[in-house]
Amino acid sequence: MSGACGVGSCDPGHLDCDHLAGNGCEVSSATDASHCGGCGVACPTRPSAVATCAASTCGYACAPGQRDCDGNAANGCEVDANADSANCGGCGVACTQGRTCVSGSCTTAVCAAGLADCDHDGSNGCEVTLASNAANCGGCGVACAYANGAGSCTAGACALATCAAGFANCNASATDGCEVNLGSSAANCGGCGNACVVANGTAACFAGACAPAACNTGYALAGGACVDVNECATNNGGCGANATCTNTAPPRAPGLRQLRGSAATGPGPTPPAPARLRRGGNACPNGGTCTNGGASPAARRGGPRRAPGSRSRSTAAVSTWRCRPPWATSGRATSPSRSGSTAPARRP
Structure with missing residues (x-):
């Protein structure tokens, strides 16, 4: 009977798991993850990790760049420490101020989504929220x-x-x-759509209020309106100081008064006086003049008489006199005489 050698017993911590005498007790049961503590006792594989056996006890080691930050063996090494801004380079190492984690280090080279490093100051990180920053809306430098x-x-x-x-x-x-x-737009004076319109002139907007800017030819600005300069005997106030006001009223119109001492175009009775203008409401200041169509001197001396059915004695003649001065504001109109004194107006 021939003899054959075999493995009798293994040293402590070693095992003959393949039952081959040639390699003896090939397994270190204290460190072999496939036979950890005994033949066939394999250590489980964890995500992003390598199974280990230490002192005959299974464990796992994280792959390069991975970390087991929650201590849960079931999910293995769940953190990529090279890119996780909350665990950048290690568990709990957070990248603040919008920085991101690149190769295990926090940086502003790449900011978190919606953030940007617009001032290129690393100390404050990615300081801008692009969704709501009016100076950097949607991108750095895009100002609203x-x-x-x-x-x-x-x-x-x-x-x-x-x-x-x-x-x-x-x-x-x-x-x-x-x-x-709104303070100067004539089309939107004081408010949108509030257009300034002035009859017989051009409107403008001053401090948000409409007012005439210029009057058309033949009109003058008086009392905030463009009035006809030919209407001396109407209540428009269009006869200004030292201005000429032309009135084409019918000659010898009822109610016109005569004032002595007024300038006339020739000898004879004086032309219609400012008292009529006062009655009509004209507010010509002292120093103005008024040119009016009135009865000619010839008619007043006995020239052509009033035609049947007509209230006019003659064709209108142009006469000029002073506009009603401030002292002619009472019921009795007076006028300066040639000597400089005042005299009561003669009734028509």
Whole structure:
């Protein structure tokens, strides 16, 4: 009977798990993850980890760059420490101020989504929230700026928020901002759509209120309106100081009065006096003149008489006299005489 050698017993911590005498007790049961503490006792594999056996007890080691930050063996090494901003380079190492984790280090080279490092100052990280920052709306340097107004940034898009005092966005377009000056726009005076209109003249807007800017030919500015300069005997106040006011009223109109001492175009009775203008409401200041169609001197001396059915004695003649001065405001109109004194007006 031939003899054959075999493994009788293994040293402590070693095992003959393949039963081959040639390799003896090939297994170190204290460190072999496939035979940890005994033949066939394999240590389980964990995510992002390598199974280990130490002192005949199973364990696992994280793969390079991975970390087991929650201590839960079931999910293994769940953290990528090279890219996780909450565990950058190690568990609990958080990247603050919008920084991101690149190769295990916090940096502003790449900011978290929606954030940006617009001032390129590493000390404050990615300081800008692009979705709401009006100076960097949707991107660094994209400012929400509007003429005469203030902009806002919502979801990374600019919008016109408010207008400066005295301005308005009357065309409802943010492109040109608050384009209207309500204090000077004749089309939007004091408010959008409030157009200034002045009869017989051009309107303007002053401090948000409409007023005449210029009057058409033949009209003058008086009492905030453009009035006909030919209407001396009407209540329009159109005869200004040292101005000439022309009236084409019928000659010898009923109610006209005569004042002695008035200038006339020839000898004979004086032309219609300012007392009539006073009765009509004219407010010509002292020093103005009024030119009126009145009865000619020839007619007053006995020239052509009134035609049948007509109240006019003659064709109108032009006469000029002073407009009603301030002292002729009572019921009795007076006028300076040639000597400089005043005399009561003669009744017609």
